[in-house]
């Protein structure tokens with residue numbers, strides 16, 4: 001399984017880098033996880049978007065779905081050379097209005113997921129965990145059947161204990177680490193300190209800290225995370241184009 005970072009800022013794109021989006025590939029299967037602002041342009045550098053097999057949206061905040069509309073147009077305006085006749089877009093049905101909006105002509109089709117049912121997507125078995133966020137949001141665990149390797153994406157969330165189990169022993173963990181450790185007040189994302197503890201307790205093997213802030217010094221965010229993880233290695237900041245292969 002390969003994962004490539006296509007965008008990593010929280011909230012809005014900044015300095016040439018988009019918001020949430022990750023290309024996950026196994027064999028010739030191409031899965032896009034989130035489709036934030038700037039993600040389609042970045043995806044085009046690596047893959048013809050018509051070769052996508054599926055898109056999964058962690059939730060319907062704009063920084064995770066801003067480019068869904070233009071991806072739908074990409075499919076609408078290019079009828080030839082599609083890998084699949086229709087692109088399935090998986091989303092939660094807690095928000096029915098946003099879910100229905102994933103249907104576009106016969107070009108894209110809204111497909112439901114929920115916590116209680118494993119999603120079988122050819123090389124992957126995918127499970128979901130509802131997180132703590134102002135809108136329904138789901139962490140996503142992707143198991144590659146052939147290798148038994150797992151990738152876990154926390155989606156957007158404040159820290160809660162249930163995350164530890166869900167992330168346990170992840171081969172790759174991608175976290176929402178939007179805040180430095182000294183963040184005060186209401187937090188709907190994790191701080192570096194909380195991510196560090198999550199890494200320590202879940203024993204995740206390799207971590208990309210993502211949903212990054214546009215302010216401060218990102219190496220501080222990384223150092224804080226490493227400190228609270230118990231000085232684990234294999235923790236890195238998301239970078240545009242960063243690709244990890246865990247086969």
Ligand SMILES: [Zn+2]
Nearest residue numbers: 010011063156
């Ligand atoms: Zn977000």
Ligand SMILES: [Zn+2]
Nearest residue numbers: 059061133156
């Ligand atoms: Zn969000």
